[in-house]
Amino acid sequence: MAPPKFMGLTGRPLxxxxxxxxxxxxxxxxYDQGVMSGIITAPAFNxxxxxxxxxxxxQGFVTAIYEIGCLFGAIFILAFGDFLGRRCAIMMGGSIxxxxxxxxxxxxxxxxxxxxxxxxxxxxxxxxxxxxxxxxTYQAECSKTSNRxxxxxxxGGVIAFGTLIAYWVDYGxxxxxxxxxWRFPIAFQIIFALVLAIPTxxxxxxxRWLLTRERHAEGTAVIAALRGLELDSKETVLQxxxxxxxxxxxxxxxxxxxxxxxxxxxxxxxHFRRMMLGVSSQFMQQVGGCNAVIYYFPILFEQxxxxxxxxxxxxxxxxMIVYSIFATLPHPWHxxxxxxxxxxxxxxxxxxxxxxxxxxxxxxxxxxLLRSHNPYITIPSSSPLFHLPSTTVNIPPPYPQLxxxxxxxxxxxxxxxxxxxxxxxxxxxxxxxxxxILIDQIGWGTYLFFALLNAxxxxxxxxxxxxxxxxxxxxIDIIFARGWMEGKRVMGDMVSPGGVGGVGxxxxxxxxxxxxxxxxxxxxxxxxxxxxxxxxxxxxxxxxVDGGGVREVERAVDVGKEG
Numbered sequence: 001m002a003p004p005k006f007m008g009l010t011g012r013p014l015x016x017x018x019x020x021x022x023x024x025x026x027x028x029x030x031y032d033q034g035v036m037s038g039i040i041t042a043p044a045f046n047x048x049x050x051x052x053x054x055x056x057x058x059q060g061f062v063t064a065i066y067e068i069g070c071l072f073g074a075i076f077i078l079a080f081g082d083f084l085g086r087r088c089a090i091m092m093g094g095s096i097x098x099x100x101x102x103x104x105x106x107x108x109x110x111x112x113x114x115x116x117x118x119x120x121x122x123x124x125x126x127x128x129x130x131x132x133x134x135x136x137t138y139q140a141e142c143s144k145t146s147n148r149x150x151x152x153x154x155x156g157g158v159i160a161f162g163t164l165i166a167y168w169v170d171y172g173x174x175x176x177x178x179x180x181x182w183r184f185p186i187a188f189q190i191i192f193a194l195v196l197a198i199p200t201x202x203x204x205x206x207x208r209w210l211l212t213r214e215r216h217a218e219g220t221a222v223i224a225a226l227r228g229l230e231l232d233s234k235e236t237v238l239q240x241x242x243x244x245x246x247x248x249x250x251x252x253x254x255x256x257x258x259x260x261x262x263x264x265x266x267x268x269x270x271h272f273r274r275m276m277l278g279v280s281s282q283f284m285q286q287v288g289g290c291n292a293v294i295y296y297f298p299i300l301f302e303q304x305x306x307x308x309x310x311x312x313x314x315x316x317x318x319x320m321i322v323y324s325i326f327a328t329l330p331h332p333w334h335x336x337x338x339x340x341x342x343x344x345x346x347x348x349x350x351x352x353x354x355x356x357x358x359x360x361x362x363x364x365x366x367x368x369l370l371r372s373h374n375p376y377i378t379i380p381s382s383s384p385l386f387h388l389p390s391t392t393v394n395i396p397p398p399y400p401q402l403x404x405x406x407x408x409x410x411x412x413x414x415x416x417x418x419x420x421x422x423x424x425x426x427x428x429x430x431x432x433x434x435x436x437i438l439i440d441q442i443g444w445g446t447y448l449f450f451a452l453l454n455a456x457x458x459x460x461x462x463x464x465x466x467x468x469x470x471x472x473x474x475x476i477d478i479i480f481a482r483g484w485m486e487g488k489r490v491m492g493d494m495v496s497p498g499g500v501g502g503v504g505x506x507x508x509x510x511x512x513x514x515x516x517x518x519x520x521x522x523x524x525x526x527x528x529x530x531x532x533x534x535x536x537x538x539x540x541x542x543x544x545v546d547g548g549g550v551r552e553v554e555r556a557v558d559v560g561k562e563g
Contacts, residue, residue, distance in 0.1 A: 004225040007202045011228020014204070018142045018226075019151055021199050025090065025135040026155045028097070028192040030162025032128060033294050034320070035185050036063045038170025038313045041299055044178035048107070049114045056436035062118065063295060067429035069100075069122035071422055073129020078418035082257040085213075086138035086206045093130030094197030098190050100124030105183045125425075131196070133421040136405035137413055140473065141206040142226055155402070157324065162192075163294055164320040171313040208410050208473075211243050219243075238531050242474050245535065245544045246410045263412050263419065268541060270480040271412050273519070277465060278404025278420035284457045285400040286427035289450030292435040299436060400424075406468045409477055466523035474534050479526060481541035483519035 003010040009017055039045050040063055046053035052062055073093070081089060103120030107113040143151055169185045176184070204226065210219035223229075223243075224236045263275045293300070297319065298312035404420035405413060438446040468476055529537060538544045 003228050003230055004221040006204045006222075006225055007199075010225050014228075015142070015144070015226055017199070018203055019139070019154075021090075021196060021203060022135050022139040022151075023155050023158045024192055024196045025094075025131050026158045027162040027165075028094075028189060028196060029128065029132060030159035030164075031166045031189050031192060032066070032124070032162075033159075033291065034163035034166030035170065035189065036066075037167065037295055037298050037316060038174065039182045039185060041302065041309060042174065042181050043309075044181040047178070048109060048182075049117060051114055056440045059299075060433045060436040062114075062121070064429045064432035065118055066121045066125040066128075067425045067432060069125020069127075070129035070132065070425035071125075071429065072122075073126040073131075074133045074418050074421035074425055075129075076126070077130055077133035078260070078415055078422065081134065081414040081418055082209075082212075085209055086134055086141070087200050087203060089130055089134040090138065090200045091197045093127045093134065094193045094200075096127030096130065097124050097193045098127075098197075100127060101186060101190050101193070105187045127193075129421065129425060132424070133418045134414075136402045137417050138206055140402065140405040141208045141410075141413075142204070144227075160320070160324040164317070164324045167297075167313070167317045167320045171317050174310065174313060207240075208243055208247075208413075211240065212247055212410065216240075235531075238535070242472075242531060242534055242538070243410070245538050246474050246477055248544065258411050258415055260415060263416050266484075268481040268484050268543065269409055269477065270484055270519075271409065271416070274408045274480065275404075275412065275416040275419060277407050278416055279423045280460075281400040281403050281465070282420045282424035283427055284460075286424055286431055288454045288457065289431060289435075289447075291428055292431055292446070292450065295432050296435055296439075300439065403465075403468070406471075406473065407466070407476060409480075410473065464517050464520065466517075466519050468523070470528055471523075472529075472531075472534065474538070475526075475529055477543060478529070478534065478537045478541060479522045480519055481543055482522040482526065483517075485541060486518045486522065 006014055007017060040052065040059050049062070051058045073096075077084075077089060084092070100120045100123030103123060104117050105120075107116040107120070139151060139155075166185065169188055173181050173184045204222040205218070207219045207222040207226070210216075210222060220231060220236060220240050223239050224231050224233070227235065227239070229236045263271050265271045266273070297316040298309070301312035301315055302309060404417045408416040435446070438449070442449075466476075466479060471479070535544075
């Protein structure tokens, strides 16, 4: 029997198709992050939307209101994501973004242009909020364990490349007619939204979502298709059973949707801890100031370095080229074990630290005084300093975006990821709103402020974020069960009959306990498991319901459906 096919594809080609559509969503995400950077202070834009001319507060509001739309989109997925499924949500998000773009670019002087533009921004953000809450989950649930880290690297480069496209489209459009200056860059993103929404119709649904909805025959077919296996092969049956065991371990087997309160529970599955890891990762990413640079690079050069609008756009485009190159190059920590935090979250914050310190150095009073006496020293003293982080410690940015989809268990993954995305857009709005005001009021102190914030995040990431590199999503469940049981053992509340070594071989004792967070230690010391070993460990830690329960029922249902 041949493997099942979707879009006429199976195995690796089908997985590549899924990844291509998912990365297009990240490309659109990156484009939207950068598109307003060259528009918000463009003369043609300010002449039509007069409230934005020379008003840093209104400039921040018009740019940041997009994040409020994204927040509402994330809340929508929090409420309805489990019901809609991954594919339907992605198609809906892309379609809503197209509608929002049309509303924005059709704003005219004879109406109320600013109100129409703001409404369009909110609607576009709503669609993007749906996408950013869904695509990481869909990608994580359809990817092989061995490919997930590489896909994160690729998607990081794609976000940077999307921002690069936005900067250069802004720069090119600035030489066109006044109306083209801002309408074309905003309208251009429709191309990405179409590529995202249309092919998704023919792609498979997430196998884990299908099995959660008790659509076992469809879920089995998708597992087989994504791996290029026959429906009744041993590998397909084993993969399906591991996922079913994970669903059973969540305590919400047989339910169509997961109640929000499930995200706030503890025990072996540690739903609340895992949800907070994802929420905090996106909080730190935004409060660290990454989007202060991405959204406002030209404004920062105009106001801090006192360059013309055209030169600022050009320098922004050059910086994005450097940023994109180093975001897509292979990095050494993708091949070896990093210190913590989703195969490199800690490096993301090193990059942010570098960005802010570099900007701070470029704006300290001695250098500012030097530039005021010699305008020709402006670019040599500022541009290389700003590019330094990109060439030394620049890391693909989506680790905090994808970490929640990896770290959370199957049953709460959609809701926990949506909560993380809410955190992302809420604090994104805050930073994008206040950055122009901070630059206007405290100048170089803005960069020092962000640098100190990033410095405070590093120990948190190092000590409390478990590593997920090369782990299957089900292995991560075992890591948290191990950590929880180790804590119970050390506290003297429970002693496991067989110890906690198991197949994975994790050490124990007070000496090991003092090494750091027990979940981080479990991730570090547990060796990588095969599918068969995952099933054994699930049984060991009580993550499987046996004996006339879930396993036998699921098999009986499958036989009935397939027969």
